[in-house]
Amino acid sequence: MTLLEVQNLHTHFITRDIGNQVQVAKALNSVSFKVDAGEILGLVGETGAGKSLTALSIMGLLRPPAEIVDGSIRFEGEDIVAMQRDELNRIRGAAIAMVGQNPRGALDPLTRIGEQIARVARAHDPQLSNDKATSMAVESMERVGIADPLRRAQAWPHELSGGMAQRVLIAMALINGPRLLIADEPTTGLDVTVQAQILDLLRALVQELNMGAMIITHDLGVVAQYCNRTAVMYAGRIVEEGGTRSVFGDPRHPYTKALIGSTPEKLDFTLDAEVGGGPPNLYALPPGCHYIDRCPKAAAQCNSMPPNLALSATHHALCHFAAGDQARAS
Amino acid sequence: MNVSRFLVRRLLLVVPLLVFITFFTFMLTRLGGGDAAALISGPNSTAAELDMIRAELGLDKSLLAQFWIYISGAVQGDLGVSWVNKRPVLTDLIERLPITLELLFWGVGLGALIGIPVGLRAARDHNQRFDQVVRFFSLLGFSIPTYFLGLVMILVFFYFLGWSPPAMGRISLMITPPPAVTNSYLIDGLIAARWEVVQSAFSQLILPVIAMAIIAAAPIIKQTRAIAMDVLSSEYVRTSEASGLSRRVIQSIVARNSMTPIITFIGTELTALIGTASVLEFIFAWGGMGQYGLQAIIQGDFSAVQGYVLALALFSVIVFVVIDLVVVLIEPRANMSA
Ligand SMILES: Nc1ncnc2c1ncn2[C@@H]1O[C@H](COP(=O)(O)OP(=O)(O)OP(=O)(O)O)[C@@H](O)[C@H]1O
Ligand SMILES: [Mg+2]
Numbered sequence: 001m002t003l004l005e006v007q008n009l010h011t012h013f014i015t016r017d018i019g020n021q022v023q024v025a026k027a028l029n030s031v032s033f034k035v036d037a038g039e040i041l042g043l044v045g046e047t048g049a050g051k052s053l054t055a056l057s058i059m060g061l062l063r064p065p066a067e068i069v070d071g072s073i074r075f076e077g078e079d080i081v082a083m084q085r086d087e088l089n090r091i092r093g094a095a096i097a098m099v100g101q102n103p104r105g106a107l108d109p110l111t112r113i114g115e116q117i118a119r120v121a122r123a124h125d126p127q128l129s130n131d132k133a134t135s136m137a138v139e140s141m142e143r144v145g146i147a148d149p150l151r152r153a154q155a156w157p158h159e160l161s162g163g164m165a166q167r168v169l170i171a172m173a174l175i176n177g178p179r180l181l182i183a184d185e186p187t188t189g190l191d192v193t194v195q196a197q198i199l200d201l202l203r204a205l206v207q208e209l210n211m212g213a214m215i216i217t218h219d220l221g222v223v224a225q226y227c228n229r230t231a232v233m234y235a236g237r238i239v240e241e242g243g244t245r246s247v248f249g250d251p252r253h254p255y256t257k258a259l260i261g262s263t264p265e266k267l268d269f270t271l272d273a274e275v276g277g278g279p280p281n282l283y284a285l286p287p288g289c290h291y292i293d294r295c296p297k298a299a300a301q302c303n304s305m306p307p308n309l310a311l312s313a314t315h316h317a318l319c320h321f322a323a324g325d326q327a328r329a330s
Numbered sequence: 331m332n333v334s335r336f337l338v339r340r341l342l343l344v345v346p347l348l349v350f351i352t353f354f355t356f357m358l359t360r361l362g363g364g365d366a367a368a369l370i371s372g373p374n375s376t377a378a379e380l381d382m383i384r385a386e387l388g389l390d391k392s393l394l395a396q397f398w399i400y401i402s403g404a405v406q407g408d409l410g411v412s413w414v415n416k417r418p419v420l421t422d423l424i425e426r427l428p429i430t431l432e433l434l435f436w437g438v439g440l441g442a443l444i445g446i447p448v449g450l451r452a453a454r455d456h457n458q459r460f461d462q463v464v465r466f467f468s469l470l471g472f473s474i475p476t477y478f479l480g481l482v483m484i485l486v487f488f489y490f491l492g493w494s495p496p497a498m499g500r501i502s503l504m505i506t507p508p509p510a511v512t513n514s515y516l517i518d519g520l521i522a523a524r525w526e527v528v529q530s531a532f533s534q535l536i537l538p539v540i541a542m543a544i545i546a547a548a549p550i551i552k553q554t555r556a557i558a559m560d561v562l563s564s565e566y567v568r569t570s571e572a573s574g575l576s577r578r579v580i581q582s583i584v585a586r587n588s589m590t591p592i593i594t595f596i597g598t599e600l601t602a603l604i605g606t607a608s609v610l611e612f613i614f615a616w617g618g619m620g621q622y623g624l625q626a627i628i629q630g631d632f633s634a635v636q637g638y639v640l641a642l643a644l645f646s647v648i649v650f651v652v653i654d655l656v657v658v659l660i661e662p663r664a665n666m667s668a
Contacts, residue, residue, distance in 0.1 A: 059572050064457075085577070093574030100572075105565040109663060110586050120573040156662040172573065 003180045003212040004035040004058070004096075009071035011050075011057050011236075013282075025282040027053050029236040029290075030071070035180060035212040040203065042227030042244065043216045044259070048279055049233040051216045055184050059098050060088045075180065094124045097173035101185035103165035107157035114138065114153025117172045124176050140171040144201060163194035170198070174205065181206070181213040187222070199226050220260065224248055229314070232256045235279050235290035242315030252309075252317035254295045289319070297321060333655065340654060344647045348640070352404065355639040356397050359632045400636070409640070410633035412626070419637035422622060427641060428513040429500065429618030434607045436535060437542020438600055445547040446592060449554025450585055453562060456555070464551060471548025476606050480541050480613035487537060494537050495530070497614045502530040538614045545606050546599060553595045557588045590657050597653035601646040 011028035028050050035041050043051050056062050058073055060080065073080045075096060080088060092098075100106045108116055117137035122128050128136075134153070141149035144167045152164075160168065166186060173181060183202065187195040199215075203226055206213045215227060223230050224244060231241040232255065240253040251257045277294040286292050288303040295302065301320045309322040367383040368375070375383075384390045388399055403410065409419040452461040487494040501507060501515045508515065508522040516535065519527030561567060561584045570580050608620025623638035625631075658664045 061568060061571055089574040089576065091574070092572055098569075098572045100565060100569060102565055106569040108566045108570070108583055108587065110661075111583075119575065119579065123573065123575045123579065158663045169569070172569075 001037045002034050003037050003076060004214075005072075005074040006034070006054070006058070007032050007072045007074070009054070009057060009073065010069045011053055011062065012067060012069050013065045014067055014069075015065045023283060026285055027066070027236050027282055028057065029285070031233075031236070031238055033231050033238060033241060035214050037179065037212045038206065038210045039228040040206055040213045040215055040226055042223035042230045043214060043233060044218065044220060044223055044230065045233035046259070046279065047218070050236040051233055052184055053236075054233075055098060055182050055214070055216060058182065059092055059096070060085075090124070093120050094176040095178055096180045096182065097176070097178035099166070099169050099173050099181065099183040099186050101188050103162060103169050104157060104160070106169055107160075107165060109157050111157075112153065113155055113157060113160070113168050114141075116157075117141065117153075117168070117175055120172050121175050136175060137171070140175045141168070143174065144168075144171045144205075145197075146171065162190050163198065166190065166194075166198055167201075170201065170205075177209070179211055181211055182216075183213065184216045185218070186215065188218075195222075202226070220248075232259065235285065236282065237290055237318060239291065239319070240315075240317040242312070246312065246315045250311075250315075252311055252315075252322040253291075253319045254297055255291050256317070258294075333658075336658065337651065337655065340651045344651070347647070348643055349401070351643045352401060352636070352640055353397060355636055356400060357393065359635055360393055360396070404640070409637040412631055412634045414626070414629050414631045414634070419633050422634070423619060423637050423641050425510075425513060426617065426619040426622050427645075429616065430604070430607055430611065430620045431618075432514045432516070432535070433538055433542060433610065433616060433618065434600065434603060436539040437607070438546045438596065438603060440539060440543035441546030441550055441599075442596055444543065445550030446554050448547075449551040450558050450581070450588065452551065452555045453558030454581060454584070456559060461555075464555075468548040468551045471544055472552075474544070476541070476545055476609045477613060479544060480538070480610050483537050483541055484613070495533050497537065499615050499617060500531060500534050501527065502534070505530050534614075538610045538616065541610055542603070542607065546603055549599060550592075550596065554588065554592055557591045557595075558584055561587045590661055593656055594653055597649050600649050601642075604642060604645070 009028055009031040010026070013025040013027055015023045015025075017023050031050070031054060033041065033043075043054065045051055053062075053066070056066075057068055058080070060083070062068065068081055071081070075091065080091065083091075107113065111119070114134060114137050117140060118130070118133035121133045121136050122130075138149045138153055141152060146152050146164065146167050157165065157168075170186075181202070186202065187198050190198065199222060202213065202215070205211065215222070217223060227244050229242065230244045230247045231238050232247070232253065233239070234255045240247060240251065240256045247256065248260065251260055280286060280290055280293060286303070287305070288301075289295070289298075289306050292298045292302045299320070306318050306320045306322075308316050308318050310316050311322060367380045367387065367389060371379055371383055381390075388396055391399075400410065407420060409423070411417065412419055412422065415422075448464055452464045455461050484494075484497045488496055495502060505527055508518040508524055508527050511518050511521050515527060515531035519525070519531055564587075566587075567580060567584060570583055575583075604620060607618070608624050610616065611618050611621035612624065619638065619641060622634065623642075626634035626638055
């Protein structure tokens with residue numbers, strides 16, 4: 001069952017310069033993807049690619065000058081882009097929940113964590129008594145593996161370790177039984193053991209509760225290990241998407257290849273990997289392929305918009321040469 | 331860590347600071363010229379008379395020796411005698427400090443009462459109509475000179491409209507002041523249960539307090555807005571929004587998290603606005619410590635100036651310690667051993 005369907009999403013930063021000229025940074029350009037119940041989608045790409053912006057667009061958290069200029073975001077069939085704040089507030093924190101990076105910064109420093117979690121429960125059920133909300137919070141903390149949750153509920157955010165704070169955030173995200181969970185770099189800044197614990201927990205919850213999840217990360221290892229499907233983002237476009245095994249085992253977009261080639265453990269995966277250079281200027285994107293300036297195989301065709309080539313029923317790549325590349329590379 | 335130990339430690343840190351400030355102003359006033367002996371003896375005195383007075387005041391000794399005499403007196407509560415009115419400086423200061431504080435506290439209090447909610451709302455609706463209007467008026471508040479504001483208010487509300495009593499002190503000349511307890515007529519009137527005193531003191535307070543509040547509110551609004559904008563862009567506010575919390579709940583989270591820096595700022599305002607209070611005291615013939623200090627500076631009355639500066643320093647120190655204490659009490663993160 002499809003939970004989330006993002007179609008043709010364009011999010012731009014629209015400002016005026018000193019001369020009152022309109023300046024547009026095209027940060028997301030026709031982003032489309034789906035998340036189904038019971039699966040984890042991994043969204044990867046280098047810094048500035050637009051991963052967080054995608055999550056913020058979905059959660060309705062964009063602030064000026066960022067603006068959704070085109071496209072639709074459907075959650076269980078309902079378009080959230082058109083929703084007013086009040087309508088959106090019924091969904092976010094309840095049916096859709098987000099866990100951010102920097103877990104300590106994501107907690108209100110002046111509120112005890114139990115109350116902080118309980119307040120999310122009350123926001124979505126005004127009838128809920130304080131006691132009931134508190135016991136729900138404690139239950140939720142228990143479910144994410146926080147030992148002695150009753151006592152921990154009395155802790156202040158600054159008393160928590162990073163891993164514990166991340167668990168608290170997950171407990172907060174889960175309190176109203178969401179059907180979709182978005183995690184933006186949920187493990188950056190945590191040490192490796194804690195990272196694995198958190199991700200194992202997320203995966204177990206997705207399976208147990210049949211949720212859909214989207215994990216945003218820099219870490220290809222995380223994607224390979226935890227995500228059913230992978231979407232690779234470059235300069236505001238999804239350049240390749242497919243089953244994780246298929247994307248990692250048979251990458252078709254030159255950027256995906258470079259990305260895989262650039263992680264230390266995969267150094268010898270492709271020899272012609274080329275990740276040098278930086279992303280294009282969002283104020284003046286090339287008319288065709290966004291990767292043209294860094295691509296070792298760029299050709300004249302690449303000045304026109306590449307097609308989203310279907311390599312199988314589930315694997316797509318946004319490249320003129322995606323289909324024929326296999327022969328050349330091997 | 332208990333509160334009294336925290337306080338003792340803070341106050342101990344303050345002693346060297348006070349000694350330094352005293353030394354600094356002592357040297358500045360002494361080196362700044364002016365001849366106290368001439369001031370005391372008047373224009374027709376002979377050189378011999380002047381020498382005698384100098385010897386009497388210790389002015390013939392070295393500056394360091396003079397400073398030592400002063401500071402040993404000061405620790406025993408002897409701040410010297412005003413060379414102008416011949417009264418002990420400490421007596422004058424103790425009598426006049428509450429008079430200034432009354433103006434300052436009501437003014438800054440009213441300014442905060444208006445400024446904080448306005449600043450919070452301006453931050454929430456930033457760049458919208460409310461914010462733009464607020465920014466215009468707070469800019470106005472910043473740019474009006476205190477004396478001009480005071481005079482215009484007297485002109486409008488006393489002279490033209492006749493709504494307020496004449497700006498001649500802290501109580502109507504027709505009313506005998508109540509017995510002095512705190513030296514605030516408002517409070518002393520309440521203590522003595524004399525309603526005509528309370529009423530008169532209150533109506534005398536209105537104009538200078540409003541003037542003070544206008545001057546105080548502008549920076550409070552600006553600062554509150556900036557602090558709240560900062561909180562609004564924090565990750566935890568974003569988490570709150572992502573959790574579907576209502577605008578009202580989020581606004582209260584923002585307000586609470588803005589409070590510590592706002593309170594700290596208001597503390598610095600209290601100390602910084604003593605100067606403004608002094609000017610208003612002049613205009614409204616208030617007769618508090620600010621007016622006393624300004625007069626002493628103009629007349630070259632060294633002991634009085636010295637005492638005034640010391641009182642200001644002590645006041646600032648007390649304000650900062652109290653602010654620290656408040657912050658420690660409201661902040662779960664604050665650490666009293668710091
Ligand atoms: N106010 C702004 N004006 C113009 N462009 C902006 C503005 N704010 C952000 N951007 C751009 O939006 C793009 C998307 O940023 P986003 O935070 O989504 O990246 P990301 O993929 O999450 O990166 P990271 O991995 O570092 O978190 C970035 O290239 C950034 O430069
Ligand atoms: Mg990001």
